[in-house]
Amino acid sequence: xxxxxxxMRLSKSQLDQVLKDEDYFWALQNEWRDxxxxxxxxxxxxxxxxxxxxSEWGGPAPERWIIFGDTSIPDFDSGYGxxxxxTPSQVLKVSDLLKSISIEELKKRYDPSKFDSAxxxxxxxxxxxxxxxEYLLHFYSQLKILYHKAGEAGEYVLMIIG
Numbered sequence: 001x002x003x004x005x006x007x008m009r010l011s012k013s014q015l016d017q018v019l020k021d022e023d024y025f026w027a028l029q030n031e032w033r034d035x036x037x038x039x040x041x042x043x044x045x046x047x048x049x050x051x052x053x054x055s056e057w058g059g060p061a062p063e064r065w066i067i068f069g070d071t072s073i074p075d076f077d078s079g080y081g082x083x084x085x086x087t088p089s090q091v092l093k094v095s096d097l098l099k100s101i102s103i104e105e106l107k108k109r110y111d112p113s114k115f116d117s118a119x120x121x122x123x124x125x126x127x128x129x130x131x132x133x134e135y136l137l138h139f140y141s142q143l144k145i146l147y148h149k150a151g152e153a154g155e156y157v158l159m160i161i162g
Contacts, residue, residue: 003080003121005045005067007143007159008038009150015085018158022076025083025158036149044139045161046121051109051136052101056118062093066143069159078162085158088151095151098144103137110136 006029010018018025032038041048049067053059061070069084076083086094110133115125125132150157 002043003045003161004043005041005159005161006033006038007041007146007157008032009036009146009153009155010085010158011153011155015156015158018076018083019073025076025160036145039139039142039146041139041143043122044136047115047125047132047136048140048143050115050118050120051106051140052097054109056120062090062097065090065094066098066147067159069157073158076160078160080161083158083160085156087156088154091147091155091157092151094157095147098147106137106140107133 008025008029010028014024014028018028029038033040045067049059049064050056052063052066055064057068058064065086069086070090071085071087073083073085112125112129112132115132116123124135128135147157149155
């Protein structure tokens with residue numbers, strides 16, 4: 001089974017509704033999927049996390065927040081850990097971070113052997129080499145847009161791996 005991550009921008013009232021009713025999230029993601037409100041970054045989540053943190057699971061904030069968020073929603077778990085979210089102020093910090101890191105800097109950080117040695121999912125890095133980097137950069141550009149729009153709108157960002 002593959003582990004893909006959904007990342008969604010939400011207003012305060014929408015987040016409150018998700019906290020009360022997980023089905024509301026799934027209805028929204030069906031309606032918004034692949035719009036600027038909800039993106040599926042496929043299996044790129046772990047590689048993007050590693051590009052920013054140089055850590056398999058941890059790292060400093062706001063770098064680790066990009067993929068793993070901050071506040072956990074324990075009752076909302078798709079089988080790979082609970083959904084998590086960021087507050088509007090945290091979203092702004094992530095957005096500012098993403099604006100400050102160039103594509104050239106991310107390319108310098110990409111080392112397929114290091115990714116494989118660190119056991120970074122989906123374990124394609126040495127095999128795919130530069131195509132693996134292009135895969136990550138494709139989803140990184142979508143993340144950058146989502147966080148920018150969420151930051152401008154004062155929204156929350158919710159993420160779940162499923």
